[in-house]
Amino acid sequence: MIANIVIGGVIFSYAGWMLVRHIKKSSKGKCASCSLADNCQGSCTPYQQENRI
Structure with missing residues (x-):
């Protein structure tokens, strides 16, 4: 019984x-919460793309 309580x-x-x-x-937004946000080439990160040049 104790095991059931612990597992539950x-x-x-x-x-x-x-x-x-x-x-x-989800409150951060689509791209901010993405795990690939630092390396993303998508349209969500125009600021990061401009600074890479």
Whole structure:
């Protein structure tokens, strides 16, 4: 019974952490939260493309 409570607690804690992480990333915007934002050649980062020249 204790094992079930611990496993359930771990699952709900992880789900809560992922939900908070998703909300924080989505509030930054599409390109700001992208893991490739520093190396992106897309249209979202015109400032970074101008400074590379």
